[in-house]
Amino acid sequence: MPALDDFNDEPADQAVQALRACNAAPRFAAEVAAGRPYRDVETLVGRSEDVARGLPWDEVLLALAAHPRIGDRVEGDSTEAMSSRTEQSSLTGADDATRDALLDGNRRYEERFDHVFLIRASGRSPAEMLGELQRRLGNDDETERAEVTEQLAQITALRVRQLVGATATGERASQGAPATEERNESGAEPVR
Template sequence: MPEPAVPAALTRFNSEPVEQVEDVLQAINAAPRFATEVAVGRPYPDVDTLVRRVEQVSRALPWEEVAIALTAHPRIGDRVTGSSTEARSSRREQHGMADADAELKAAVLAGNRAYEERFHHVFLVRAAGRSAEEMLAELHRRLANDVDVERVEVTGQLAEITALRVRRLMENGAP
């Protein structure tokens, strides 16, 4: 049985200069060591292996690096403008907020404020595939976490978001 063809995007990812690959990865996850650790693991034999490595590296980031990555993420419910990779991804991923009514949007905004007062960083949740109601429920649930538990949850959410974005990058024929 012949081996499946390697997608063109993965072939480019595996062969581009390390600086170019790091730039692409840094736009997906701004943690300083993330891009380098994923780039030095090349070549990846398939997209699934790449995505597993992306999640592994993301989950192993120290909190200080996760905190840096958080600075690149907008608040859930914010109107994201611009043409950066982060802005385009956030608009696509937060699609569930687009149809929320004014009351629900106000509740998310209030929840964001309460979360930021409690944890001193933006609420991060994998928004892709979630409705506004689901994101608000998750926000309320996580407000009850202590700081250490919340940091573990944030790191996990960052890993999920990063993996989704890298998979999308490979599916869309980039970089």
């Protein structure tokens, strides 16, 4: 895992490749890499959340295609596969009834929304994830797209922190709070 200084200094193509393991949307990696150098991890994570939240739906769908179903056994040794296994580790202790309900819920969700159910699994119990899945099955398309995008931003933030070897210093990313509160008069992020 590169430190922030290493991430800031590596060639652009390497930074983009590393970021694609955090969020597979091409626009995400390009925009975040273009913002280097970042003064600190919080600025990098905040920018990552902002970019993920601002992705158009077609890019969100590209990112979703790289995520396994909640409860599926994740195969492979890619950075993204390893992250998914770690994030979903709480499911290893799930009972059979919860696993079966997640499988059924995933199937119904995919039939309803035509994409994989995405949730930040890190820090959530199997029962919490199942409850969220069942609740979100009642969402209309627009509401669900907003929830998916927010979950993607939270997952992305966790993965970007891991990318630069940072430990979470706050729970902002996992709680969905705004990534940056400081804005200039035009509403844009301040210059780094």
